Amino acid sequence: MEEKYYKRICDTVLLDKLEAKGAVLVKGAKWCGKTTTAEKISKSVIYIEDPARKKQYLEMAEVDPSQLLQGDVPHLIDEWQLAPKLWDAVRFEVDKRNEFGQFILTGSAVPPDISEISHTGTGRITSLLMRPMSLFESEDSNGDVSLKSLFSKDPKVSGKSDYTLDDIAYLICRGGWPKAVGQKEKVALAQAIDYYESVVESDISRVDGVERDSERAKRVLKAYARGVSAETTLTALLQDVRTDENDSFSENTLRSYISALKKIYVIEDTPAWNPNLRSKTAIRTSDTRYFVDPSIATAAMGIGPKDLINDLPTAGLLFENMCVRDLRVFADALDGNVYHYRDKSGLECDAVVHLRNGKYGLIEIKLGGDKLIEEGARNLLKLKEKIDADKMTEPSFEMVLCGVAPFAYRRKDGVYVVPIGCLRD
Numbered sequence: 001m002e003e004k005y006y007k008r009i010c011d012t013v014l015l016d017k018l019e020a021k022g023a024v025l026v027k028g029a030k031w032c033g034k035t036t037t038a039e040k041i042s043k044s045v046i047y048i049e050d051p052a053r054k055k056q057y058l059e060m061a062e063v064d065p066s067q068l069l070q071g072d073v074p075h076l077i078d079e080w081q082l083a084p085k086l087w088d089a090v091r092f093e094v095d096k097r098n099e100f101g102q103f104i105l106t107g108s109a110v111p112p113d114i115s116e117i118s119h120t121g122t123g124r125i126t127s128l129l130m131r132p133m134s135l136f137e138s139e140d141s142n143g144d145v146s147l148k149s150l151f152s153k154d155p156k157v158s159g160k161s162d163y164t165l166d167d168i169a170y171l172i173c174r175g176g177w178p179k180a181v182g183q184k185e186k187v188a189l190a191q192a193i194d195y196y197e198s199v200v201e202s203d204i205s206r207v208d209g210v211e212r213d214s215e216r217a218k219r220v221l222k223a224y225a226r227g228v229s230a231e232t233t234l235t236a237l238l239q240d241v242r243t244d245e246n247d248s249f250s251e252n253t254l255r256s257y258i259s260a261l262k263k264i265y266v267i268e269d270t271p272a273w274n275p276n277l278r279s280k281t282a283i284r285t286s287d288t289r290y291f292v293d294p295s296i297a298t299a300a301m302g303i304g305p306k307d308l309i310n311d312l313p314t315a316g317l318l319f320e321n322m323c324v325r326d327l328r329v330f331a332d333a334l335d336g337n338v339y340h341y342r343d344k345s346g347l348e349c350d351a352v353v354h355l356r357n358g359k360y361g362l363i364e365i366k367l368g369g370d371k372l373i374e375e376g377a378r379n380l381l382k383l384k385e386k387i388d389a390d391k392m393t394e395p396s397f398e399m400v401l402c403g404v405a406p407f408a409y410r411r412k413d414g415v416y417v418v419p420i421g422c423l424r425d
Helices: 010-018 034-041 054-063 065-069 085-097 165-174 185-206 214-226 234-241 251-263 294-301 305-309 312-333 370-386
Strands: 023-028 044-047 075-078 103-107 125-130 336-342 348-355 360-368 397-404 407-410 416-419
Touching: 010 023, 010 034, 010 125, 010 312, 023 034, 023 085, 034 075, 034 103, 054 065, 054 085, 065 075, 065 085, 085 103, 085 125, 165 185, 165 294, 165 305, 165 312, 165 360, 165 397, 185 214, 185 251, 185 294, 214 234, 214 251, 214 294, 234 251, 294 312, 305 312, 312 336, 312 348, 312 360, 312 397, 348 370, 360 370, 370 397
Parallel strands: 023 103, 023 125, 044 075, 075 103, 360 397, 397 416
Antiparallel strands: 336 348, 348 360, 407 416
16 A cells, blocks of 8 residues: 655745756755655656665766766655765756756765865755654644734634643654654654664764764753753753763864754754844844754653653743744745744743745744743733834734644734644645
8 A cells, every 4th residue: 555645845845946946955854754755756766875776876976977867857866965976967967958957866964075076056956954744744733824824914813723732742752754644652652762763873973974972972962852942052061961070071072963963954953033123132142952853852851742741841842842843844835934032131932933025923832821821922012012113024923822722813912822733834
């Protein structure tokens, strides 16, 4: 029986990019579905990592890489980074053919030897960052509320969600891995653990050829998980990573581990948003720590859904990570980015979706409960008041994004309350 394909929001983005460039590099965390999505769109494919042909492919990439570029277009080259010389070959072939939509390149990491690449590919090769599945893509959100619609005038917001804390805890731990979606709970929860084990045992060293200790990698990921959804400093992370005062783990070593984890798309921090304000409030500019998927954090800490139910503060932080994952997926489709705001007075906004056309929306993320929703709405309205409307447009919307809330609706003060189980792009 053919495995079900869950439609991805980036399917359309990939087609759009192919219409405008000769080649598209699809990058992102492994197991997030890059190859599967590219296969659906491509007309021919070469799998560089095919055990039966890998040696021949790598030799051909050295001798005559153009041979690997033959096939109906778009022609997919999977795990291209194993043969870095293919990059220049693709760029040259795109120039020679002078047509759009020729190649799709997929891979989970940058090549270990970028010295073999002589050209950036600017103007010929564009990129697409793919992430694990949002709840809408995995069909865990009914999609009653469109993020895109919130940027329009007077959107009609209504919807219903019946998610409980148990449901949210499970979705956090399961993550957005395609192989986990639709599986029985035990199998589904095992996917993030397997991913985590693969990262610490091999991927963190393979990415750049630097041998890294798996136990140290586990400590780094665990420390990152403890500091998730906050502007945790390197000093704080280092203190958490060190086993005792005599531990030789240095800040430079920590930076090396974090850099490697970013290269393989395990962690993805959110930059600070810097609006024009009426007052001279000092804005904190540190990035906020996030994983590309919250399930990596639960795997690193060795916890499951029941543990989250018994530790609601941690559940709230990891729920925020899950919401940021979804917002990033949606923002990409809207040609936007996700930021975080916090100033010296303590006022914050968990997520700011800022579109290229200048429109933006303010979002507070709360696990649930009337008190937390009220607090989130109050923060949003305070921030809105601080923004200098003479120097930038007013926000398109203010929204409290919830885990457990029965309805999506617009409050009397104009703030939207939307359950994550209702949100879509």
